[in-house]
Amino acid sequence: MQRVYLDNAATTKIDPRVLEAMTLALRDNFGNPSSIYAEARTAKKSLEEARAQVAALIGAKTEEIIFTGGGSEADNMALRGIAEAYGKKGGHIITSKVEHHAIIHTCEYLQKQGFDVTYLPVDEFGLTTPEEVKAAIRPDTILISIMYANNEVGTIMPIREIGAVARERKILLHTDAVQAAGHIDIDVERDNIDLLSLTAHKIHGPKGVGALYLRKGVRMPPLIHGGGQERGFRAGTENLPGAVALGKACELAAAGFEKNNAHMKKLRDYLLDGIFEKIPYVKLNGHPEKRLSNNVNVSIRYIEGEGMLLRLDMDGISASSGSACTSGSLDPSHVLLAMGLDHATAHGSLRLTLSPETTKEEIDYLLEKLPPIAGFLREMSPVYKAEAGACGRQELKNCAACPVGREK
Amino acid sequence: MDHFANPRNVGEIADADGVGEVGNPVCGDIMKFFIKVDNGIITDIKFKTFGCGAAIATSSIATELARGKSIAEAQKLTNKAVAEALDGLPPVKMHCSNLAADALKAAIIDYKKRRGLDYSDIRMDDDECGGCESACTGHRH
Numbered sequence: 001m002q003r004v005y006l007d008n009a010a011t012t013k014i015d016p017r018v019l020e021a022m023t024l025a026l027r028d029n030f031g032n033p034s035s036i037y038a039e040a041r042t043a044k045k046s047l048e049e050a051r052a053q054v055a056a057l058i059g060a061k062t063e064e065i066i067f068t069g070g071g072s073e074a075d076n077m078a079l080r081g082i083a084e085a086y087g088k089k090g091g092h093i094i095t096s097k098v099e100h101h102a103i104i105h106t107c108e109y110l111q112k113q114g115f116d117v118t119y120l121p122v123d124e125f126g127l128t129t130p131e132e133v134k135a136a137i138r139p140d141t142i143l144i145s146i147m148y149a150n151n152e153v154g155t156i157m158p159i160r161e162i163g164a165v166a167r168e169r170k171i172l173l174h175t176d177a178v179q180a181a182g183h184i185d186i187d188v189e190r191d192n193i194d195l196l197s198l199t200a201h202k203i204h205g206p207k208g209v210g211a212l213y214l215r216k217g218v219r220m221p222p223l224i225h226g227g228g229q230e231r232g233f234r235a236g237t238e239n240l241p242g243a244v245a246l247g248k249a250c251e252l253a254a255a256g257f258e259k260n261n262a263h264m265k266k267l268r269d270y271l272l273d274g275i276f277e278k279i280p281y282v283k284l285n286g287h288p289e290k291r292l293s294n295n296v297n298v299s300i301r302y303i304e305g306e307g308m309l310l311r312l313d314m315d316g317i318s319a320s321s322g323s324a325c326t327s328g329s330l331d332p333s334h335v336l337l338a339m340g341l342d343h344a345t346a347h348g349s350l351r352l353t354l355s356p357e358t359t360k361e362e363i364d365y366l367l368e369k370l371p372p373i374a375g376f377l378r379e380m381s382p383v384y385k386a387e388a389g390a391c392g393r394q395e396l397k398n399c400a401a402c403p404v405g406r407e408k
Numbered sequence: 409m410d411h412f413a414n415p416r417n418v419g420e421i422a423d424a425d426g427v428g429e430v431g432n433p434v435c436g437d438i439m440k441f442f443i444k445v446d447n448g449i450i451t452d453i454k455f456k457t458f459g460c461g462a463a464i465a466t467s468s469i470a471t472e473l474a475r476g477k478s479i480a481e482a483q484k485l486t487n488k489a490v491a492e493a494l495d496g497l498p499p500v501k502m503h504c505s506n507l508a509a510d511a512l513k514a515a516i517i518d519y520k521k522r523r524g525l526d527y528s529d530i531r532m533d534d535d536e537c538g539g540c541e542s543a544c545t546g547h548r549h
């Protein structure tokens with residue numbers, strides 16, 4: 001059966017050019033970059049080239065990039081490192097309620113260590129404002145950590161403006177750019193970012209390798225003690241194939257930036273229009289404009305997400321949801337709840353995330369399969385007719401006149 | 409899961425003799441069961457469920473198990489019997505079977521209430537958020 005992969009925010013397929021670079025590094029470039037002979041020099045050279053490729057994607061200097069074991073590690077390293085270096089006697093950290101768990105759980109851990117954390121609220125679109133950040137700043141604030149773009153709803157935060165606030169008040173700014181890198185034009189100088197996390201597997205690279213950008217002059221203790229690799233911040237013989245792959249993925253993301261974004265944005269809007277046209281009682285989650293070009297997130301009211309995902313999977317389509325069933329807890333997505341969605345609507349969320357490889361035929365296939373699935377599950381739902389019928393119409397398929405029928 | 413792919417007995421019974429609903433949207437599952445009773449026998453049964461895949465499958469199997477049974481037998485239906493009949497409910501989804509058994513019992517209680525019969529012998533498994541979604545596992549990206 002045909003498979004249509006629409007979960008690129010979860011992870012992406014490796015680009016053949018990345019695979020090739022990685023395989024070559026793995027096979028031929030086996031030297032230890034810390035040694036002095038020819039093989040080591042070749043390895044060292046490749047490592048630094050990869051570092052430069054990562055730096056170029058975000059406007060950083062080569063030596064400001066630390067390779068890590070992925071996005072979660074970069075997030076942990078940033079928060080715990082800054083907390084330890086700048087908050088010896090405790091301190092205050094500002095973050096948002098919609099961060100990835102790699103940030104939220106690290107903040108909760110730091111709270112147990114005596115740090116104070118403010119979790120800023122977001123509006124209905126998932127946005128935190130620079131004004132709110134400013135208002136939350138205290139004399140003991142040591143770090144602001146706000147994600148560049150949200151992994152669930154794709155909302156893009158005003159990082160440049162938040163960066164200006166942070167710079168004015170001389171507070172360090174970290175941003176989780178795991179979903180943004182390669183999708184948004186990022187410049188750590190222009191945006192006043194001091195630390196930034198990214199990961200390879202969201203941009204068609206392999207899992208388990210990422211990077212932390214650490215502005216020159218910002219202090220941090222080592223995450224891993226040992227042989228002093230990665231400027232002492234993360235010891236251990238370097239994962240050269242991983243670094244090379246991340247570097248290549250960053251280079252390709254930068255080179256294809258305009259074309260890929262234009263392609264995905266067109267298909268994203270086509271997909272959204274199609275869903276709204278074919279399915280009544282659908283709510284768009286996230287910001288209508290300030291959103292990632294590859295992200296569609298909607299709540300299909302009166303049904304629950306997991307059932308929808310399982311049925312889509314039976315039809316060959318991979319997607320995700322913020323329903324509790326896919327979140328590992330009693331509550332549905334903390335992001336959707338922070339945006340003010342009620343539980344039932346959050347349970348019915350559906351996230352479809354595109355890649356530069358996604359085709360119009362694939363979107364058409366989804367648009368053919370999704371409406372009957374939604375219809376089938378709604379027919380089975382005890383809350384559908386009871387609530388939907390409140391608009392006074394029994395025939396719901398053509399409910400265009402109903403005020404809640406279209407809530408774009 | 410066949411009962412998820414092709415759930416049996418989906419729908420409502422307009423002139424049901426008993427209707428029971430358990431769960432709530434905050435928890436993520438709502439199950440509503442409708443029964444038709446003739447001479448103490450469940451002659452027809454239908455359900456509507458808002459919930460995850462396992463909630464749908466357990467609803468379906470519970471209706472199959474109860475159909476044709478006497479009220480006395482049906483009210484003894486345990487979550488274990490529901491799970492066994494599905495043969496292969498993942499451990500984390502065991503709670504879903506509680507909810508399905510409860511929905512059936514709620515419909516029987518309603519039937520007994522309407523008839524003025526004693527229903528104090530019916531035990532519900534759990535009626536708070538302890539249903540299906542609470543036991544779900546997964547991850548966020």
Ligand SMILES: Cc1ncc(COP(=O)(O)O)c(C=O)c1O
Binds near residue numbers: 009010071176201
């Ligand atoms: C916003 C965000 N931060 C962090 C991560 C974690 O990255 P990794 O899977 O590389 O640890 C992810 C994805 O899983 C993410 O979407």
